[in-house]
Amino acid sequence: MENIEYIIIESGKAVQPFNYSVGMYGSKFFHELKNNRKFVGVRCPKCKKVYVPPRKVCGDCFVEMKEFVEVGPKGTIGTFTILRFAFIDPETGTQKPIPYGYGFIKLDGADTLFQHYIDVHDESKVKIGARVEPVFSDEKKGNIKDILYFRVID
């Protein structure tokens, strides 16, 4: 084959913005989170499992869920990771400061795990089974960033 310098075409800075529908269940979750700093889940009428975030259908039972229940705000770490490599934050396009923690948290009264940041300033306390509580943002936003992170309760 010919020895040739390969050309790359860059995609450029254009983006494709979306307007994602949150729906009734998610809107209720975010309104409660924003206005009352409370977590809302939904209970399956058949298996009684409480799902957070709330959604219409129980995947296990294939039935519609309508009974909203308050869960949390405290919970227990189900599993977690501590990020030590600076990935690019998809929202800002910049690298996040490391280290930072992600966790799956079982909010009190819920049967599913809810994911968010976990404060890792004292890594020795971040363990599976550790009790945590949310720290809310000063600003009321109506999205997942109303929670800044969860922190381990001493």
Place this chain on the structure above:
Amino acid sequence: MEAAIIGVGMTTIEKSKVGETYADLAWEAVNKALNDAGLGIDDIDNVITTSSDFWDGRTISCMAVGDASGVRYKNCSAVEGDGTFGAAYALARSLSGDYKTTLVTAHSKGSESISSIITNAAFDPIYERGLGLDMISACAMQARAYMHATGTTPEQLALVSCKNHKNAKDNPYAQLPMDITVKDVLSSEMIADPLHKLDCSPVSDGCCAIIIANADFVKKIKAKPVWIKGVAFCSDAYFMGDRDLSKAKALEEAAKKAYSMAGITNPQNEINVAEIYDAFTYQELMWIEGLGLAEYGKAGLMLEKGIFNRDGKLPVNPSGGLLSGHPVIAAGLYRIAEVVLQLRGEAGGRQVNAKRGVAHGVNGLCGQSHCVWVLDKEK
């Protein structure tokens, strides 16, 4: 089952195939598969392409590789997901009796994008995506859940990496053949605790193609068929918080169904080789257990005993697996192609003694859905 794989073709897996377009990759893999089967493109009566629009950076990505896959004026359809699922669609077509030869391709080029942004886009945009979760951070949490539940150690995870990178030294298609030690793995950069850099598969480019034919067609050709004995796939909940991340329930179900079709009652004794979707070290162990090739929580111990080594009783990823090259989407089809070469006795330096093998593919985050293929030398 009245269908066989009669040809396979793989490109080398590389960090960046900057000199080739997707179509160029498909052209190479397709022609290798056709040559392998001793067929021409006119012998192929339908085509399934497998790709992902996000990874390809274009919508309807399946269409861009059509010409190079010989689809012109043919029946062509597409699957978005892992190649094993594309192949399952092809198999269904073969078994319908309406098609004699189905060509399946799967491609991706991880080198063209920022993989953490692509995998972040797989998460729910309402609750998860804004937090920056990506494949590695999510899998790190699954790794921790699995290790916590089973007592599997970081050293056992590291041993998977040592085994697979070593196996890759005899695989001319592999991207990362290496001699490394457990210490090398554990002292490599901690990416997302507990996953070190060498616990993670690389970003890769590659394309694989296979040809599936019905039994009537197989009788008419000279190619050495590998028979499809059982295929099943199964899916779990979308939200990872809904699942028990320490277990692979969907894989257990898929494996049970595939073994049942193949008449296998004791997979540990009846499977001779396995090519498994080891995107991360812990996944090889978790999926080995999900496939019933080890008891839950025992794969790490069996690995230490050498059972999964190339000269062990049940070689796993003798090719080097995804840890030695991970072209997303194509990766599962590579697993099938590798098992086919093993069963034909044409795997070169990585050859093991095998009559029956299992190939495994994953679609979705942290193993949301699994596809299991049981292949046999004999009909």
